[in-house]
Structure formats: C-alpha cells, structure tokens
Amino acid sequence: MIAVMADKLETDTHATADLREFSAWMTLEQRRVFLFCRRILQDADEADSATQDVFLKAYRALQKNKAQPADLENPAKWVTRIAANTCLDRLRSRSWKLWRRRIAADDEKTILDTAPVSGASPEAQIFAKQIQRRLELAIAKLSGRQKVVFSLRHYDGMALEEIAGVLGLDVGTVKAHLFRALGKLRNELHDLYTSPLDR
Numbered sequence: 001m002i003a004v005m006a007d008k009l010e011t012d013t014h015a016t017a018d019l020r021e022f023s024a025w026m027t028l029e030q031r032r033v034f035l036f037c038r039r040i041l042q043d044a045d046e047a048d049s050a051t052q053d054v055f056l057k058a059y060r061a062l063q064k065n066k067a068q069p070a071d072l073e074n075p076a077k078w079v080t081r082i083a084a085n086t087c088l089d090r091l092r093s094r095s096w097k098l099w100r101r102r103i104a105a106d107d108e109k110t111i112l113d114t115a116p117v118s119g120a121s122p123e124a125q126i127f128a129k130q131i132q133r134r135l136e137l138a139i140a141k142l143s144g145r146q147k148v149v150f151s152l153r154h155y156d157g158m159a160l161e162e163i164a165g166v167l168g169l170d171v172g173t174v175k176a177h178l179f180r181a182l183g184k185l186r187n188e189l190h191d192l193y194t195s196p197l198d199r
Contacts, residue, residue: 022059022062025075026055026058029055029075029076029079030051030055032076032156033051033054033055033079033080033083034047034048034051035155036080036083036084036087036151036152036155036156037050037051037054037083037086037087039139039147039151039155040084040087040091040144040147040148040151041087041090041091042136042139042140046090050083050086050087050090051083053086054079054082054083054086055079057082057086058078058079058082077162077165077166080152080156080166081166081167081168084148084152084166084167087144087147087148088144088145088148091144091147092144131192134188134189134192135185135189137188138184138185138188138189139185141184141188142181142184142185143177143180145167145177146177146178146180146181146184147181148167149163149167149174149177149178149181150177150178150181150182150185152166153178160174160175160178
C-alpha cells in the first residue's frame, strides 16, 4: 500500500519525509485498525482489505488537506472513525454480502486438527472455540452500527462519550445502539449464563 501511495507522490524531499512519517504512524495503528475491522466484518480477508482502504483514505485526506485540525489532535480517534465508516459501507454493500464466504467445513476441520495445542486441556479449548463461534454468530446478527458501537465499547474499552465523538453521534444514540446490541446478544447467548433450573 505504501508503494502505491509513493507512486502518487512527487519525489521532492518534503513529500518523502511526509510519507516516512505517515508510514511510521500507520505501522503503529495498523494492527489495532485491522482487529477492529475483523470484529466488525468477521472476515480476515475483508478486514485486511478494509484496513488498506482506511489508511489510503487517511493518507489522501492528509495530502489534500481535508483532515480537520481537531482530527489531527487525536489521530487514533480520527482513523477509528474512518475505519468505522469503511466497515459500515462494506456491510451495506450488496456485492460484499454476495461474495462473503465461510471456510469449507472440511478445510476448517483440517486447520483445527493441525493447530498446535498448548496450555488448556483439549476439552477446554474446544469449549472456548464453541463459545467464541457462538459469540461471533451472535455479533453477526447485530446491525452494522450496533456492531461498531459494541466493538468500540467492549473490545477497545472506549467511553460512551468517546464513541459518540468517533462516530459523530449523540451519546444518547450510542447508548441506544449499545442497549439494543446487548439485548440481542443476551437473547442469543442466554443458555451460556443461565443454569438449567432457570430455563
């Protein structure tokens, strides 16, 4: 991606210095942005592609002086907003939904069988994978905005006010999205935290 951007830059010293500075910043933020996109899109390839789009959009905004001074005061928040909007656009895209695919069951079994085992017992690992899969399936049923709010709150540990700032929403709207997301997740996963006597 950096090579693509470098081709678009003039070759003067100032542009090269800007590119190096952007590249260093991107290296610091790339994993966090990828994990965020992965949680929202639930597909590693799509998350990788979205991450590249995020930094390309950020770079273009900087090159064209479209980034606001307030954005540059907190670049992590700014790039998270770009990532959230990029993921929401992809979730809305009919073509993305059409081409989205899950790994074949036989391939998944082969990968799981050959994965190295460490630490916990095989039973505990299987149980943890089942819970993780259930959580992923439950999150997949949330609306795009609910996924973003839930991820920023529970995976990135952002305060509601921060999420509102990143997404450009009122705090009340963020609370409503989070409330609905948690309600849906509780309904989907109720058997994991209730005893058989409560059911």
